[in-house]
Amino acid sequence: MDTNRLSKKIEAILNRQVTKEAEAAQIYLSYGCWADGEGYGGVANFLFRHANEERNHMMKVMRYIMDRGGSVKIEAIKAPPSNPKNLQDCFEKTFKHEVDNSNSIYEIVNLANEEKDWATYNFAQWFVKEQIEEEKLVMDLLDKLKIAGGPKASNESLFNLDKELAEMPDEVPLAREATEDNPE
Known part of the structure; x- marks a missing residue:
């Protein structure tokens, strides 16, 4: 018996999001190494x-696909973009990446609405809220860097910003509750 409650289009767009999230992790890793x-x-x-x-x-998207009876397809991911030129460039690229990810989530919401797939529509709302917070977090970093002098920030200002980020609690206060061990 076929228990898949996702249309082919919804399953495909969710699988694309799985890949986008994996690519996002690689971008953050790459920029972190830089x-x-x-x-x-x-x-x-x-x-x-x-x-x-x-x-x-x-993992959260993968779990949702499986919970709805769909098939997760793990695809190859693109290499991260080139290293940033400086901290300003790093945060600007990070912001652009988050906006791109938001647009991808909106595509899921729009398709779910079009197909009247209310389960997927509801599931995607968590990500909409998360992306609002992700974008705001990076905008705040850009604002702090701007106050510090932007691309011409002094070493002392950059040191203080770096120190502030180092002291942020490990549980950044965002909407997420999912973990690798518990993607629910």
Whole structure:
């Protein structure tokens, strides 16, 4: 008996999101390695934690597909983009990436609405809220960097920003509750 309650289109778009979340994790890992190499240990730690968060998002989508009787398809992911030129570039690229991910979530919401798949529509709302918070978090970092002098920030300002990110609690206060061990 076929127990799949996802249309082919919904299953495909959700599987694309699985890949996007995996790619997001790789981007955060890559930027974290870059930041560490530049001496920004706090920024690196922040980015590494967000890499894990993106992986948790991937697991959450995978679990949803399986719970609805669908098939998860693990696909190859693209290599991360080139390293940032500086911290400003890093945060700007991160922001653009988050906006792109938000647009991908909106595509899921729109398709679910079009197909009247209210379970998927409801599931995607968690991600809509999460993306609002993700974008705001990066905008706040850009604002702090702007106050510090932007691309011309002093070493002391960058040191203080790095220190602030290093001291952020490991549980960044975002909407997510999913973990790799418990993707529900």
